[in-house]
Amino acid sequence: MNDIKRMADIKIAVETDDLVPAALELAKQTGLELCKDSKSCSMDNADGDIIISVTEYPESPGYRLELRQAGKGAPGPVAAEFVAGTARHRRLYGGGRNQPLARAIGMKSGVNPRVLDATAGLGKDAFVLASLGCRVDLIERSPIIHVLLENGLQRAATDPATKKIVSERMQLIFADTIQYLKDLNIQRLPDVIYMDPMYPGRTKSALVKKEMRLFKSVIGSDIDADELLHAALNSPVKRVVVKRPRQAPNIGGLEPFTMIQTKNTRYDIYIRH
Ligand SMILES: C[S@@+](CC[C@H](N)C(=O)[O-])C[C@H]1O[C@@H](n2cnc3c(N)ncnc32)[C@H](O)[C@@H]1O
Structure with missing residues (x-):
């Protein structure tokens, strides 16, 4: 089980200023730390660390939460998506x-x-x-x-x-x-x-x-x-x-x-x- 990230290792990245209130609410709800955007999260974090991005998504309403790995060449994000x-x-x-x-x-x-x-x-x-x-x-x-x-x-x-x-x-x-x-x-x-x-x-x-x-x-x-x-x-x-x-x-x-x-x-x- 030592491959599991501790909650403290997972950070929230907020991709646009408009979404800061949503990201703050998520940080409150989960107790996770906020960092500026996924780029700066990736720089702070070693490759392989995990980020939740609060991001706009043109195909569905509201903001979308995406789970992704930090670092260059990491695979695309994973989200719960029912609309698109x-x-x-x-x-x-x-x-x-x-x-x-x-x-x-x-x-x-x-x-x-x-x-x-x-x-x-x-x-x-x-x-x-x-x-x-x-x-x-x-x-x-x-x-x-x-x-x-x-x-x-x-x-x-x-x-x-x-x-x-x-x-x-x-x-x-x-x-x-x-x-x-x-x-x-x-x-x-x-x-x-x-x-x-x-x-x-x-x-x-x-x-x-x-x-x-x-x-x-x-x-x-x-x-x-x-x-x-x-x-x-x-x-x-x-x-x-x-x-x-x-x-x-x-x-x-x-x-x-x-x-x-x-x-x-x-x-x-x-x-x-
Ligand atoms: C393989 S995923 C399920 C995928 C899902 N069928 C879908 O279509 O997206 C397994 C999920 O079950 C959750 N899980 C496993 N055991 C559980 C339990 N005893 N109670 C609640 N959730 C559980 C895990 O946290 C994980 O998110």
Whole structure:
């Protein structure tokens, strides 16, 4: 776990003077230190250090929070983005209710299960499910990932194309899901618990690699994924779906009831009888 950046090593860079109030608010919320802009942050920090940039983004409203590595030649930023880019493309042209993720959580014609996304991350999977009509509670425990996701959801809630999906169907909760499941409110009982914990192994896609490297330096690997799966299976929720790289072993060695496989990914489906 020593590859994880301490919170104190992560700095906030504010890219234009207009955004200073937003950056100050973020510094207050996270306790992180502010430096002027990503260029001066990079000069202060050794290569490989992590910055959250508060920046304008022409394709979506408001300011965008971007996680990036400092230093020359560092890969591009990572953000929670629902209005533009791949999320937009997937919303408009993705595989609909027939795509593997939707089938894995049990979507059928006229059936939109209520989902608890136990490992929200940047909310991509949750947004796909919400775009298809599911109500999703997204739980994230990393304060850094949580602020990025909150920012993505806030921006999407002001865009006419994504407003309804985000404000009516997606609710973000800052918690550790293992604890959250112990106190699960019966009124908010989901039909499905979905989990996609960080996998310690390697992956081939360049985009995933960039995201995963940054994620890993901020939060490490989710070494308690076994405990999370046990907590999910011990809850009163009937269906638990675990996303894994296709070749990865089952979490905790637990045999799923069934699975759905794609080229690189596997959805292990556990049904409680
Ligand atoms: C691989 S990412 C999930 C990516 C996500 N499915 C998406 O589509 O963007 C895993 C995330 O789960 C979070 N996580 C892992 N275990 C958790 C737990 N017990 N409670 C809350 N969040 C957890 C990590 O902090 C990380 O942000």
